[in-house]
Amino acid sequence: MAKRIEVAGLTAYYGSHKAIDDITLHVEPRSVTAFIGPSGCGKSTFLRTLNRMHEVTPGGRVAGKVLLDEEDLYGPGVDPVAVRRTIGMVFQRPNPFPTMSIYDNVAAGLRLNGRRYRKAELDDIVEQNLRGANLWNEVKDRLGRPGSGLSGGQQQRLCIARATAVSPDVLLMDEPCSALDPISTLAIEDLIDQLKAEYTIVIVTHNMQQAARVSDRTAFFNLAAVGEPGRLIEVDETEKIFSNPSVRATEDYISGRFG
Template identity: 85%
Template sequence: MAKRIDVNGLNAYYGGHKAIEDITLHVEPRSVTAFIGPSGCGKSTFLRTLNRMHEVTPGGRVEGEVLLDNENLYGPGVDPVQVRRTVGMVFQRPNPFPTMSIYDNVLAGVRLNGIRYSRSQLDDLVEKNLRGANLWKEVKDRLHKPGAGLSGGQQQRLCLARATAVEPDVLLMDEPCSALDPISTLAIEDLIDQMKSRYTIVIVTHNMQQAARVSERTAFFNLAGVGQPGRLIEVDATDKIFSNPSEKATEDYISGRFG
């Protein structure tokens, strides 16, 4: 089940440095929300707070609330590993496990859950998620070859299959197409469009045309100056952000006057 995300008054730190400040944002289930803004404004940091990946970084800590269907992911007793199963993530560069086959890459997260499956159940899971990532026809005859032997676009779709195999409620994507060619980028964008009926999707992108193509809502982040924390400037329907934003800073960024 796709879930709603509610972020209230969130600050994130790297040691003594405040990276993002006072972010309040609501993301509807079964939708795509894009984060845009100049480099260094905290988009990826904020994305990583949504599944507690930020605190993996030495000195990383968070103040404020991240609610998933009203459950605070930073509440006492919440297991961050379980959070990352519920809120999956696809990174900027494809990162299949190099020593694992395509088959085992898809099942990597599933096996960490400790649930016992029969071989036929595992086979079905692999096929289902590779089909969901539009990769099955390309790899069905080499499932036991290394995942690292695939092309960059295929590797990214393999990572999507791995992320969806654990049946998350939310998918986070941190510039998932930045290392891909235009044809592979289009394949990932088509997948995002298909997946939004099943997941809540949040994507960070520097490609504003991509944000306009794939998202229903867009959030613009900025910072006042070097060393200052990033802030959410405005969030609205994507067509409004790109045609009639409320804030001049958003208009300046979209029109190329800065950033």
């Protein structure tokens, strides 16, 4: 079930370095929110705080709150592994498990969660999620072959099927199309549009046309200078951000005057 994300006063650090500062925003369920802004402004760092991936990095820590439908994801006793199961992540470069078959890539998360599945049940889940990723017809006759043998665009859709197979509430996507050709990019964008009927989706993208095409809301991040922490400058409906932003810096970035 898709859930709402509420972030309040979030600051993230790498050791003593403050990477992002005092970010407050909400993400509506069953919607796509895009993060845009110049390189190094903290978009991906912020994305990784939403499912506690940030703290996997040595020295990574946060202050502030991330709520998923009222539950504080950084609260005492909260299991980060359980958080990452609830809030899935699709990375910049497709990363299927290289020694696993297409089938086993999709089933991997299910096998890790401790529950035993009957073969027929697992077959159904694998097929359902490959269909959901618009990949089933392309791979149904070679499910036993390595996932790494697929094209880049197919691998990324396989990674999306792997992420959805464990039934998360939220899908985070960190520049999921940056390593892909235009046709594969279009396939992923079409897929995002379909997935938002079921999931809350947050996507980091350097491609502003992509943000305009796929997202309902857009958040613009920037930093005052190199070495300064990234900050959220403005967040609003995507149409407004791209046609009539409230902040001059947003307009300057979108129009190409910097970035």
